[in-house]
Amino acid sequence: MRYISTRGEAPALGFEDVLLTGLATDGGLYVPESLPHFSLEEIRSWRGLSYSELAFKVMHPFVDDAVPADDFRKMLDETYAVFAHKAVAPLVQLDTNEWVMELFRGPTLAFKDFALQLLGRLLDYVLEKRKQHVVIMGATSGDTGSAAIEGCRRCEHVDIFILHPHQRVSEVQRRQMTTVQGDNIHNIAVRGNFDDCQRMVKESFGNQSFLGGKTQLAAVNSINWARIMAQIVYYFHASLALGGPDRSMAFSVPTGNFGDIFAGYLAKKMGLPISQLVIATNRNDILHRFMSGNKYEQHQLEHTLSPSMDIMVSSNFERLLFDLHGRDGLAVKNLLENAAKGPVSIEDYRWKHARKLFDSDAVDDKTTCDTIREIYEQNEYLLDPHTAIGVRAARNCRRDHAVPMITLGTAHPAKFPDAVAESGLSVKPPLPAHMADLFEREERYTVLDNNIAGVQEFIAKHWKNA
Template sequence: MRYISTRGEAPALGFEDVLLTGLATDGGLYVPESLPHFSLEEIRSWRGLPYAELAYRVMYPFVEDAIPADDFRKMLDETYSVFSHQAVAPLVQLDTNEWVMELFRGPTLAFKDFALQLLGRLLDYVLEKRKQHVVIMGATSGDTGSAAIEGCRRCEHVDIFILHPYQRVSEVQRRQMTTVQGDNIHNIAVKGNFDDCQRMVKESFGNQSFLGGKTQLAAVNSINWARIMAQIVYYFQASLALGGPDRSMAFSVPTGNFGDIFAGYLAKKMGLPISQLVIATNRNDILHRFMSGNKYEQHQLEHTLSPSMDIMVSSNFERLLFDLHGRDGAAVKDLLERAAKGPVSIEDYRWKHARKLFDSDAVDDKATCDTIRDIYEQNEYLLDPHTAIGVRAARNCRRDSAVPMITLGTAHPAKFPDAISESGLVVKPQLPAHMADLFEREERYTVLDNSVSEVQGFIAKHWKNA
């Protein structure tokens, strides 16, 4: 399988190179030249498979040119053995035909573990094979950072630099990143917001001269295709658990960077019957505004009780725009260049096609807190604020009550005690045993100005072989 850029000017690459490259040389994102497609009969035959084996069936077509089957199976077995639930992604019922899929049973209590535990193993495998060293540079709005550090900290061939917005992630999220010890781990708190951090990462991938030609950057953000690939699997898992593929499913996905819901869109294109995909956002609602009114326009970023979604520039949206424009890279490049200067719209028939694919909703902090409180009072089940947004959007946008509605539960509520408190509940979510001493661990991080040159200078000075 070959991978091509959404902007049409970078060379097509194989999986190994896409894994290590992250952002294409033309500034675009890599996507497969073509997707595997599974028949209903084949999907049906996967019922009852352990999660790791299902992951192998769904993902192996994407990597088969680069990794022998036995090696990939071993990686997947190791990846999902560290999750705290035998089902890996268990379903919890909220109401008639309404479910939450718990994607927070990994080591850092967020859905990012599904991809980043695998990504660390993929990087180790490929870098050992190539005898190569890389510098991981990533931006986080809260959860990606800790999942990336946990997934990659044992990799022998990497240095890790994670940027987070200073004082704009929850305390638990920050401590999960900054208390991990290791000479190859560096946390940078940028005096800005997540979009500033993400912009620095993209700029750095576009021009890596600050590394002096001695190494290269590797991506852990969802610009890296391997992240998206791993997230496709749990859509198949949820469907098979609830009677799929013989009945269609609906999914509501809390999303800021569009990666998690884009994986659901791909699952549908790969043959999984999905009747509805709901984009659930907070007040930073650029995706909802586009879907509801065909206007892609950046507003001032707002700080909310759901900080992992405090994002205005949704990187993975470019991958959808590529499909909406008939995979015309030049058209996507032109659109995004105009979007950087002001509001843009797409042709009406393209937008109407997007509306057929997705519904959307924006949920403010009050409605988020109301949902947390209501679900707890109804079921004694505690939602984190991001999942609460997903549940609220699912209920507001649901097209057919006969179709199972599954909200992706993206994080453990213990990561966001302030939101639980704001909801008026007196219950205090507890961290699991392996994190019980989190607030006693020593923190290490460096606060830097909102300056790409300052961040690049820090990385150039502190990577292992600098």
């Protein structure tokens, strides 16, 4: 399996190098040169497999010979053994043919655990084999940071630097990151928003001279292909649980950076019958405005009750644009350069092709709270604000009620008590037992200005062998 850049100018790489590289040298994102394709008969034969066994079937073609099959199986068994539910990604029914897939049963209570628990193990495996040390630099709008720290904190060959927007994540999200002890863990609160943090990460990957040639950066954000790869699996898991592949499925996906829903798009291309993918966003609705009206235009980023989606520059959208443009890297590069200057559109036939699969909706804070309250009153089931947006978008955009609609439950409601309180409910979602003392733990983080030079100087001074 070889991987190519969405901008067409970087060299093709194998899985190990893509794992460690993150962003391509031409500024693009890596995607597989070709996708594995599974027949309906093969997918049908996977019924009854455990989650880790299914993950091996779906992911091993991407890893190929970088990790021997037996080692990869062991890695997957260990990854999903730490989840708090035996089904790993259980399905909860809300209404007739309407479901939530709970992706928050991992150690940090968010869907990011599915990929980052595996990514930490993959990094440790490859770095030990290469006798190499790397610096992880990542940006988080709330959940990626804690999942990355939890997944990678025991890695012997990494230092971790996570940037989050100062005072723009929930208190639970912040404490999940800043209370983890370890000499190799560094939390940086940037006086800015998530897009500022993400921009610093991308620019640092493009020019790593601040590290003095002594080490290299590795990515934990969804620019890293391994993140996307791991997220494909739960689309197959949900389908098989509800009668697939002999019936089609629809999915509603709360998304800001487009990685989670892009994984669903890939699952369809790999042979899984999916009839609809709903892009569910909040007021930061650049993806909805594009999908509904073919206009890609950045607006001012707004702070909402669903902070993990407070993103205006959706990195993984570039991967979809690459496919929509017939994998023409130069066309993608030119489009994104123009998008940095003002609004852009794509050719009408390309946009209409995307609309065959994708729908979208933008849900404001009031409607988010109304949905949390409505679902609780109907089912005594509590949604976090991101999942509530997914449920509302699913109901607004649903094409066919005979097709199961599955909303991806991306986070545990205990991470967002303010949103639950604002919905008017008196119920307070408790933290799970392993996090019960979270508010008593000591925090460690550094607040820095929204200045890339200062952030890079901090990293250069504080990684292990600096």
